[in-house]
Amino acid sequence: MASIDPFIQLSELDAVSPVIASLLALAQIIYMLPRSAKGRSALWALALISLGPYAAYTIAMRNARSMTLHSLEHPIEVLIRNAQADFNQMLERQSKTYADAVNEYQRRYEVEPPPGFEAWYEFAVANQSPIIDEFDTIYESVSPFWKLSGKEVVQIMNDAQDTADIDLWLCTFSGKTAETHCIHPRRNADRHVSDLMNRLLGDLRGVLPDVKFLVNHLDEPRVLIPRLTHPNPSAKQWFTVTDLSERPTWNAITKYCPSHVLQGENGKTSPQTEPKTEDLPLITNLSAALDLCQHPEYANMHGLFQGPPSFRLIEGRVPVLSTGAPSTMSDILIPSPAYVLEDEFLYNATFDVPWPQKDNHLYWTGSTTGAVASATNDWHHFHRQRFISLAQNLEPGRHHLYLTSPPPASAPTAGSHKPTLTTSPFLNPHNYHVFPTRIFQCSAPQPCREQASHFRAQSWQPRDAALGARLVFDLDGNGISGRFHKLLASRSLVLKQTLLREWHDDRLAPWLHYVPVSVGMAELPEVVRWLVETERGRAAARELGRAGAEWAARAVREVDVKLYVWRLVLELARLVDEGRGALAVVGESD
Template sequence: MHNPRCDSFAAAVDPLVGAAGAAALCAVLVQRLPTTTTSSSNQSGEVASEVVCWALLGAAKRWDLLGFGAAGSGASLPGAPATSSSSGGGVGGGAKRPRPGWSLWAVAAAVAAACCYRAEVGMLWSVPALTPLLLAADKQLRPELRTWKALELPALFYLFGTVSGTAIVGLLVVLALPGWTIWELALSTLPVAALCAAYAAFIPRTVESRFLPYLDVDEDILQLSHRVVVISVAALSVQIISFGVPGLIDLAVPTILLGLAKASAWYFTIQTARSTSWCIAGAIGAFALVASRDPFIQLSESQAISPVLASTLALGQFVAILPRQLRGRPILWALILISLGPYLANYMAITVAESSVVRLQEHPVETLIRNAQADFEQMLQRQSKTYPDAVHEYQRRYGVEPPPGFQAWYEFAAANQSPIIDDFDTIYLSVSPFWSISGREMLQIIDDAHNTPDIDLWLCSFSGDTAETRCTHPRRGSDRHIGDLFNTLLGDVRGVLPNAKFLVNHLDEPRVLIPPASLKKNPREFKVSDLSERPTWKAVTKYCGLQAQQLRDLSPYTDTEGQRPAVDTHGLPLVTNRSTVLNLCQHPEYAGTHGLFQAPPSFRLIEGRVPVLSTGRPSTMSDILFPAPAYLVEPEFRYNASADIPWSQKANHLYWAGSTTGAVSSTHNSWRHFHRQRFISLAQNLDPPAEGHTYLREVPPSSSSSSSPSSSPPSSTTTNHTPSITPIHSRFLNSRLYDVHPTRIFQCSHPLPCREQASHFRHIAWQDRDAALRARLVFDLDGNGISGRFHKLLASGSLVLKQTLLREWHDDRLVPWAHYIPVSVGTMAEVPELVQWFLESDRGKGKAREVAEGGKEWFARAMREVDVKIYLWRLMLELARVVDEGREALAEVVVE
């Protein structure tokens, strides 16, 4: 049926305006489609879509489906030569042309090269330079062209009608684009230069060019499409050979849609350029690039608003190229909604989220902080004040006498004002399994282990007379600063400590799994298994059913968390009992959430009673914990006070930047389940839970008894006159509160997983080692082993959110929620609420600063270099007793 509204619209809007608007919309779609899918085949899909695009364009030309070469509205730039192949005069106006030959292949290669660059490297950040370059080429090839000087206001002519003016516009657009680096910008000039040459080849000209052949886009599009398809198929074949066959099911629909969008963008751009200038291709590209930026992922308000402003400028340049007399030309300004609409939606989402933060009721985090601070004060109060008290407390805790040299240790600790005298349970619980073996047998086990091929252990000998530690390894030359640590801290205690021999783990990962006493046969026997890059969960949890193994990691002296009433977390997985959270036997889901249990880079498991010092271990393993040398020796991990800034000047966001360590990605496992990759995905909102992120909100008394479809019933016990707290679910994550990026993507056994991650994550270049000190919230999590940054972050005065499955030497003296914020290892579903409450509510900001300052002050008081020395000294006393040749085997001490 005839629709008069269509006639009225067609009468009001010139076909050329419609083509220009369609070209811009399709170009934006081309920019957006690859980012709307989290498919791991994005790179192959980009190249495959180019095949689809040019196959469609070739088919359209062959069967004349879209009217290539059809006349436009008749409006064109003053002085422009006719572009139809039927017109006469000029090189581009219908004179007999030489066969394109090599020029078609060159243009096809340029188009395919730009596509491959987008697939393998990323954005063409220098696309805004196309407009001034094409304008310069246009003026050179058509000197009689009067551009659009008479078509616009004189005040705008310089910006939109001259090479220098369009170059300034291009520069402003580039500066407004968030996320690029100088290197990325410079590198992108190569494919953009190729595209510029391709577009310039389409420019009708009245002046011949020796170096720039002319292609009639209407006449040559079919041959060009064949060549682009051939080159793109070749590139796709190289991708498949190098990285494997992508998932065809996941790839098919996005590839077809992207190819269709590309073909549409080319078609409408050609239709528009034929009646104007090929400069419009650059203007469309610049507008699409900047208008398609997603405000929901930007780190700051300036990064979100600047693309909106720049897209307005780019749109003005785009509109200015079109002849002024075209009907409906002003309607193109509606395209600004492409960037303005999402920005306004993001602004409203942030406003609503900020206004909904829990403010009146006590947040469960406040309860956890208050309880932790009380536990911390209790810990300080119970420390022994005299040497007899310390001896008595040692006997009470462990049921044995202190080791020889204990008095000298106590006197040194007291003289150096150590706030911790008694809480060294980590040391004793680490060495107690070896009491059932005599000192002479222990020395033999140490020698046997060191001589085992490929066990990768350092044999260290401490001389009591010289206080010197020497470490040897069968094949390695660098001991990763192990000897430096012992010599730096204990080198001045000559004649005080006894001789000792001990083994130190060279690897990041833990090593020792001790079978329960009920299973042991010959105590000197041990077995070494290489589980590198293989699942380890079954191996490290094989003794979970035996109670003795589970108790080794629990300290009955300091675990006051379980003695308090349960805290109502309203469904958030807040860490209310750290011992329970760290217990692998109670959390089988950890098998698929932490890289250590999926594909660790190096995991040589020692099953037996072998005393090995390591920097960290999970609950089921029995490595003896000692301070990581990185904390004291390596400059990268030492706190630099001169690089720190006051809390008021720190950025109001959560910061993390680092490498994708933790496990080895391969084609046989899923990197999406590794702990670092899961955190990055969460912070970048790449794979939000199906039900959305969980936040806590206050519900007014009148509505507290009812719940919305998207929320759970109120779980707090409040009166009818006060608001209640209830969880809600939302897919929104305020990107302004997160500065989280991988800086190095590696540890891949095959190129494909690293390529997938590079496409999936928003990654950045190397960052300054002290960049984290400039943020109020900092995240710290395990890598292949412990994180060497933890001490530095704790000392900085920033609030540390810490996720780990590994125990360390300092666990006896650091109290979660009093000195740092513990984060669950499973879903990490509490992180969005923690970050929002700490950064957006007044009470949360106050508590964040309070805990941050508490951690900083406690670090300066209890984790000084002398405190590490005190710990290491006491560890050496216990080790020396274990390997004392005169010590007989004892029944294993079990503390009740």
Template sequence: MFMFSAGAALFCSALAQYLTTRDVELASEILCWVILPALIKLKNRYGSTGTTSNTLLVKTPSAVVSTRAWLFALGLAAACWYRAEEHIVILFPALTPLLLLSGVVPAASLTTDSKLFWPPVTAPWSSGLIAVFSCLVLVSSSGTRLPSLAVCVVVVALLYGGYLSISRPAAVVDRDAGDHGGQERPDDAAEGAQVEDVAMPLAFRILPLLTVVACARMLTSKELKVALVKTVVAGFAKALNWFFTLKTIRQSSWCSASTIGTFAITSARTPSLGDRSFYLHAAFNLVTSLLALGQTIHMIPKGAGPRSRLWALGVLPLKPLLENMYRINASTMLGPRDEYPVEVLARTAEAKFDAMLARQSRTYSAAVLEYRRRYNMEPPPGFEAWYSYAVARASPIIDEFDIIHEAIAPFWKMSGKKVQEVMGEASGAAGADLWWCMFKGQTGETSCNHPHRGGTHIQETFGRWLGGLAGKIPDVEFLVNHLDEPRVLLPGPETANDQRIRLTNISRRPIWDTLTRSCSRKVTSASSGIQGASVDINTHGLPFVTDTGADKDLCQHPEYRDMHGMAMSPCSFILVDGRVPVLTTGTLTTGGDVLFPSPVYGEYGDEGFVYNDTRDVEWAQKRNNLYWAGSSTGAYAGDDGWKRYHRHRFVALAQGLETGREHWYLRRGRDGLFHQVASSSLNRDLFDVAFTAIIQCRHDLCESQREYFDVRPRADKDAALGSKLVFDIDGNGISGRFVKLLTSHSAVLKQTLLREWHDERLAAWVHYLPVSQGLGELPELVSWLTGTEEGRRRARLVAERGREWAMRAMRHEDRGLYVYRLMLELARIQDPERQAT
């Protein structure tokens, strides 16, 4: 019977560890200590002897029992809290030698040596070596950092104190003190036999402590999730674990609790499949679990039964390893019966893009008719010259400029004179940080000035775009945003007639409510035309982006409040509140900025943002991984919320820093359809991602980030071109690298919340691969693009089509053509003779 208890304790401990995740750790532990006393009562009532024993309660003064029970409860509560934070107590194996050194003797040491295992495994010195090895294995495979390690030391110290106190009956110590010259004598197994009888007192102390811990986590915004079925199953497994462990301890030692716990930790986990030393770590994990199993077996008294049978439990450490390997491999086993979601998305997007190209106007008359159809008005003066200019430069796009019309539309409600007035009011306001520019239609010259900034890059950029257009564009004035972030929010329906202009500095604070205040009105997205795929496409539960316009729409995604740095703590955000035509390189769906091409895409941009064909690598020579390196821009870190910023979430995922996080993959089921499966594994070999500079943060928070992330030295500006997959992500505003990456021989994966001038002419899944704000599909997407023949073929096709289209439709001439048409529209709305409509 005792052998059954030992085997059941080992099995249930591993099962409990396997079932319990951080989100149900506290709830399942609370349930465990509700169930455990009931189990013990049932056992004592219906057990083979039919009697219960209260020897320990009789021997030990109630005050001593109370003190020891509280110490034990405190240790367990601390361990439970740490597991809820970090999933496992990585220094737990150290308890075995500590207990041995404290005189808690395993029962087997009082008998003849076992032939089943090397006897010194339970000697203090050898147990110490095993503990060091086991802790190193757990620390290295978990990627634990120094602050967490320091906290873990405290947790293990509390556990040690609790285990030690409960393993020493005070009455026995008092009785034997005289026989040993006033020195305490170590307990043997028999003298700890009544430890089950204090299960109820322990539960009464552990439960309130765990409740306090759960409440504290909720008060610190760490919600205690209650997945009912998962919590109940994990709670029962934990209760059974403690029940059988206590029965095992009765005839062995409290050291058995630590070796059983170590076996559970190491047998229920496997290192990440992406680790370059994966097989070495997996082997170390297996050795560690077998050593813990051997220690447990050696602590069982010889007369208890055939201990060799317990070695069958050595197969348990293989389960998570084989399961994770199967899940990852199964996710790449594609067949003809169910088409992979990306293939369906790409084919749909290709059809829409090809249709868009085919319907472009081929004559001036057709362009005028299309303009009237779209906007219900006549084209602006100079439109015929613009059309001839576009044809002369072989522009493949003639009609897709809805994004300009959408930005200009609110100003039709104002007269031309009023538009000029609000522009002057906004540019003259203190701290506006706007460039005032003028294009002279007669001479074709552009001039720009700023109240306190020097430099000529804005003037030179517009001068290159508009050079040679003298006599083709009327005189026009325009404001250009100097900051990275967008600037303008239009009045909501309740203030539709309010024409006042207000400037407010809302930097370095949460601004979601401000950004979304207009969500009561319908927000459209001009970019959804060719980029939006059918919402009926089955993505099998993974958040593949089916419509980039809808994906960016703040009004449809309240969860973005805590997912993007611009909403949480923008580094600089000088809000222009009102109708003012301000030119900005990127804006939000709720913004009122007028979009123009970023200067960094052209000759006046930093050399790191300009594509150099001589630095690129042919597809076959590129590394089969995803690359990104950059600084921690995107927000200002003034509090502990920086882990939720968009760049920080991406780097943490790619570096495998989110301990215990489940990643979702697709595999084909027996029904021939894809199904999502969860796995703790992330192939980190497929992600070459790192911060190269930690900036825009309070000093102490900068240090915290450097400790948390694997920060690398600054990389070569063209290092990304060595990988087949390259990532592009928002910074404080738009990413200036996008056009460079798009023009390269690599496939671009892009995550953005910002709209840009080129959104209408780019097709997601055709020219680049969109990534959701939550990143939930990214591990599967990268795995498929790199690990399957179909995925690699799609990645190369996206790289080729993106490069070909960028060199055809996103040239300097195309940016100039866009700005030319924009100037015609701006000149019309600010015409002093025009009346409001």
């Protein structure tokens, strides 16, 4: 009992309980000894074994609270203010008329909108969509395939469907009946793709064109487009498929990055990616943070790059719909059916908790998905395991970054009184409620046994348990996290870590609707401390949680998902139109 580390306990009661228990055990032993036993009284000195660590813990807690910024402006407050200003400007410039929307489309993409765009616009306006023009995600997903003619796209899709073990669904949407049917060479369940399309577009009979499209069956992304190449029909090979399941993928999916940033799978960090020591490494540019080519250190920081359970890489211009993809890959992004159809991932206000009654800590429970632990990799470096280790304070010797108030004597004027970045081995475990509830995805029993002994685990938790916390964490699993929309709607503040682009990226603003967390998480201890322990931080957390929920109710509704999918179908219909020739792509050249 006396040897239990108080610095990894999640509450004051947890920390003091071993002290009490060890003192009671010591007292029992002493009083069982004969009164005449030599040195009996001296045994009370053993109480220091448990009192010493607890005293150190109490002092560390007091010192940590005294260092917290109270009066100075926190960098997060600056980011929130800037995000609000940028977001307001984005809303103000949305097109107000159909002519404006057409002009904006032409300005952005240098091509006419697809047939059916006017009906889409009228539906968007009728349903009070605050977003009319911000659909760059669709353009960025579809435009790489414009360099092929419609006939070439259809031929590639047919060839892909006939390829053994490629694991793609070929889906057909009928404009006349507004029904979608998907087929697969060997599978029977399409993971709700046809259900999603029928749910969203089933009332649009006669409005949309017929269209065929390929859908990824796997959680992981699929498509990598070679640089500076165009398929050659005479070569009779439009694409290749490589199975990298349970193997490192970093070199493969970053092979077309500029050569000066390629470091291989040793994960060495180039000088420009080293953390700045003078600043807290908050994400200030989300696009740059997601760019794999700028961050070779990610090779050993995310499970997708170290040993994903399934990864069949398609190299070539094959239009495949997936729910998420990293910056270097070219999957066409479609909303996950989980966001619309699966009860586990849908928000129900009945199970939410008013803000004052929410627990004041960061909450996450879940499975150790993301990669397969084996003898050829180190599960300590997988993204979910790294997060759990940090939150459970299981990294002895790690120093965390914190912002503190400098002594008044060092800042004689108000203008020079700025926060100071410092390091400390202390992490307040009371600020976190983080547990794995299922440890699996191991190629052999040993890695799972190691994780079970390393982490403190909990049993299965109710699916709405996260709604009882003020701060909730969301991060990638094998693919995208289906929890994000639900957590966003809950008025809890979502701290989001991901390397995958999704359909909603154009309409959600980091530092306004959620807090982005870097892959390295060096900023996380200070972010959580400020949001949990300070009055201004708690007020900011409440406001960001409210803003995220209210915006989700305006712009991440089911009808907003429908608008995205509707517009995507229009683009796909133009893409597979066999009468269409190859189109130029804005910003891309051979």
